[in-house]
Amino acid sequence: MDRLSIPMPDDWHVHVRDGAMMQAVVPYTARQFARAIIMPNLVPPVTTVAAAIAYRDRILAAVPPGVSFQPLMTCYLTDGIDPDEVARGFEAGVWVAAKLYPAHATTNSAHGVSAIQAIQPVLERMATIGMPLLVHGEVTDRHVDIFDREAVFIQRVLRPLTEALPTLRIVLEHITTAEAVAFVEQSGPTIAATITAHHLIINRNALFEGGIRPHLYCLPVAKRETHRLELRRAAVSGNPKFFLGTDSAPHPTHAKEAACGCAGIFSAPAAMEAYAQVFDEEAKLPRLEGFASRFGPAFYRLPVNDRTLTLERGPTDIAERIEAGGAFIVPFGAGTGFAWRVLNG
Ligand code: DOR
Numbered sequence: 554m555d556r557l558s559i560p561m562p563d564d565w566h567v568h569v570r571d572g573a574m575m576q577a578v579v580p581y582t583a584r585q586f587a588r589a590i591i592m593p594n595l596v597p598p599v600t601t602v603a604a605a606i607a608y609r610d611r612i613l614a615a616v617p618p619g620v621s622f623q624p625l626m627t628c629y630l631t632d633g634i635d636p637d638e639v640a641r642g643f644e645a646g647v648w649v650a651a652k653l654y655p656a657h658a659t660t661n662s663a664h665g666v667s668a669i670q671a672i673q674p675v676l677e678r679m680a681t682i683g684m685p686l687l688v689h690g691e692v693t694d695r696h697v698d699i700f701d702r703e704a705v706f707i708q709r710v711l712r713p714l715t716e717a718l719p720t721l722r723i724v725l726e727h728i729t730t731a732e733a734v735a736f737v738e739q740s741g742p743t744i745a746a747t748i749t750a751h752h753l754i755i756n757r758n759a760l761f762e763g764g765i766r767p768h769l770y771c772l773p774v775a776k777r778e779t780h781r782l783e784l785r786r787a788a789v790s791g792n793p794k795f796f797l798g799t800d801s802a803p804h805p806t807h808a809k810e811a812a813c814g815c816a817g818i819f820s821a822p823a824a825m826e827a828y829a830q831v832f833d834e835e836a837k838l839p840r841l842e843g844f845a846s847r848f849g850p851a852f853y854r855l856p857v858n859d860r861t862l863t864l865e866r867g868p869t870d871i872a873e874r875i876e877a878g879g880a881f882i883v884p885f886g887a888g889t890g891f892a893w894r895v896l897n898g
């Protein structure tokens with residue numbers, strides 16, 4: 554199989570930032586995805602319906618002329634958030650979901666949730682109205698090893714949450730462990746997960762290959778090889794509970810190549826190319842359509858896109874760095890490339 558046409562995929566988890574950075578990165582996502590779930594971890598975070606509408610308008614203004622792209626907005630949950638505001642935004646069609654960042658778990662999460670009990674009323678409301686909860690699934694307890702934080706989160710927070718609120722629809726975002734795969738597989742239809750391209754391609758050795766590799770540092774951090782293999786098995790399994798979410802998270806090089814570098818891998822420039830390479834390596838290319846184009850819409854109760862995207866076997870060129878408002882960003886795959894390319898992107 555050297556060519557593949559699938560309904561236009563969607564990215565169910567992306568960071569596009571704001572300002573000049575947003576202007577530079579939105580075209581990469583809009584080139585290959587019809588819709589994308591936009592993460593709300595701006596400074597300040599997107600916690601009101603008015604802020605989400607204004608942010609959506611700024612993103613739409615950054616979409617190149619003639620390109621059709623729909624940003625799907627999310628609400629950043631804080632301890633004090635008003636359940637009425639969250640429900641109002643969902644019912645008005647502004648927010649498609651709300652995001653739970655445990656406080657201090659990752660980039661711009663200082664306003665995140667200190668303890669799940671603090672948002673119990675809003676979670677109950679979301680369960681009632683059918684609004685999905687998107688979860689950054691890592692504990693922030695400094696005594697828990699960084700490679701165990703996802704598995705511990707599942708035991709300490711997620712399992713009890715699903716037992717307490719069984720109707721709440723949850724996406725465990727950017728899963729990185731065999732424990733997360735097993736949890737999602739064993740849960741009912743209300744629980745799904747996104748998988749990034751980079752977690753399917755790198756394991757934790759890649760972060761230290763020949764020296765420290767800041768552009769491969771993200772959160773949750775890549776795990777050991779056994780976990781990567783489980784993620785690949787889940788992604789290509791055809792199980793609709795696993796779908797595409799790039800977690801493309803651009804940071805300027807000066808913030809990555811630093812004494813205390815930011816977490817985030819910028820994969821938007823060649824995301825579908827990377828996923829296609831993985832499905833091809835697994836000899837499961839026909840299953841890319843479900844993972845990239847059908848299972849996400851089914852979970853979010855949205856139609857499958859009617860446009861198509863065509864991919865072709867053959868090398869992709871990926872820029873060494875991309876200019877964004879006077880700074881540079883290094884994309885995932887820079888210097889190596891991928892074995893597939895997007896034809897009509
Ligand atoms: O690596 C990451 N980068 N993980 C996250 O959870 C947030 C993201 C970002 O916003 O930079």
Ligand code: ZN
Nearest residue numbers: 566568592800
């Ligand atoms: Zn993210």
